[in-house]
Amino acid sequence: MTTSGKRGHGEERSDDAISRRSPPRSTVTTIRRWLCVGGLAAASSFAPPASAQATAAQGYPSKAIRLVITYPAGGGSDFTARPLAQKLSESWGQPVVVESRPGGSAMIGTDFVVRSAPDGYTLLLSASSEVSMNVVLFRQMPYDPVRDLQPLTLVGRTPPVLLAHPSLPVRSVKELVALARAKPGALNYASIGAGTPQHFAGELLKTTFGIEMTHVPYKGAAPALIDLIGGHVPLGLTAPTTAIPHVKAGRLRALAVTSAQRSGAMPEVPTVAESGAPGFDIVQWYAIWLPAKTPAEIAGKLHTEIVRIIHTPEYRKRQLEVATDVVGSTPEALAALQKSDIAKYRRIAAAAGIAPE
Numbered sequence: 001m002t003t004s005g006k007r008g009h010g011e012e013r014s015d016d017a018i019s020r021r022s023p024p025r026s027t028v029t030t031i032r033r034w035l036c037v038g039g040l041a042a043a044s045s046f047a048p049p050a051s052a053q054a055t056a057a058q059g060y061p062s063k064a065i066r067l068v069i070t071y072p073a074g075g076g077s078d079f080t081a082r083p084l085a086q087k088l089s090e091s092w093g094q095p096v097v098v099e100s101r102p103g104g105s106a107m108i109g110t111d112f113v114v115r116s117a118p119d120g121y122t123l124l125l126s127a128s129s130e131v132s133m134n135v136v137l138f139r140q141m142p143y144d145p146v147r148d149l150q151p152l153t154l155v156g157r158t159p160p161v162l163l164a165h166p167s168l169p170v171r172s173v174k175e176l177v178a179l180a181r182a183k184p185g186a187l188n189y190a191s192i193g194a195g196t197p198q199h200f201a202g203e204l205l206k207t208t209f210g211i212e213m214t215h216v217p218y219k220g221a222a223p224a225l226i227d228l229i230g231g232h233v234p235l236g237l238t239a240p241t242t243a244i245p246h247v248k249a250g251r252l253r254a255l256a257v258t259s260a261q262r263s264g265a266m267p268e269v270p271t272v273a274e275s276g277a278p279g280f281d282i283v284q285w286y287a288i289w290l291p292a293k294t295p296a297e298i299a300g301k302l303h304t305e306i307v308r309i310i311h312t313p314e315y316r317k318r319q320l321e322v323a324t325d326v327v328g329s330t331p332e333a334l335a336a337l338q339k340s341d342i343a344k345y346r347r348i349a350a351a352a353g354i355a356p357e
Helices: 025-041 050-060 078-093 108-114 128-137 173-181 199-207 221-229 239-249 296-311 311-318 331-352
Strands: 066-069 096-100 121-129 149-158 162-163 187-191 211-219 235-238 253-257 284-290
Touching: 050 121, 066 078, 066 108, 078 096, 078 121, 078 149, 078 284, 078 296, 078 311, 096 162, 108 121, 108 128, 108 149, 108 284, 121 128, 121 149, 128 199, 128 284, 128 331, 149 296, 162 173, 162 239, 173 253, 187 199, 187 221, 199 211, 199 235, 199 331, 211 284, 221 235, 221 239, 239 253, 284 296, 284 331
Parallel strands: 066 096, 066 121, 187 211, 187 235
Antiparallel strands: 121 284, 149 284, 162 235, 162 253
């Protein structure tokens, strides 16, 4: 990826979070080790007969289930996964363990699930980055997220929010566009890292409105917000959960969210689409996946129970507290979203000159 400056991350995390750019040599070695050693042990065998699959589904689950997240504990994936795992365990009387496997731009944990037995006992809760955006950012990946993962359901969506320092004389996207056109190239915008949804949202803003702004990538939300609040950079894109306290305190001004619909956590803030850009839609989303070739009977049982939990008022409330709007989709809708996102990010990257590494 050609963007210069500090490197950042896909989730709202601290400075020591995993980089969104190409994995370091040690990470590549680790991924290859999975391919050459762990992959052999978990290699898939011939699918059992349909009758055997049905029998397995009837007794499912008969042991602990592993729900893998690809980021460190304490981030958005963790907040989404843990209450879901708790309710699944209560429903089925079996442990559902949230297991964090971070690293390699979220590819190590994802590859682990890809190479697990397709028996319904290993699930992936992914952010959108590792199953769609990484396809655009990296020339080589240890797995094909479209071919090697079986979609189950879209859990929720968290939109980046466009923020301005109060000293900047704009209170809307339209006023920002007018200022940017009057002063081409004079404005900088911060993101939580190069190659993140926040970065892509900023680049789509530029091409959609035909304006020039300079991207300033940071290593996570915390340093970006520090400089934004301090007035060192006039604009920024981050997640609502980190922005809301500063907006309420008057330290920052929320201009718009980048999702197609308004955020349940910031319903008073308009969307970019409402501000003169119909169809504008960039979000970080969370979804559940299975290894490819997981029997349909087991996948169906998982889907029914997970979607039921997602739509309970208790789960919806907990997710809204971390600025995530719950969805609970069909597998087909998730598969369509993944493919459309890959195509969208390819268009944005091409227009912005972001080359894969």
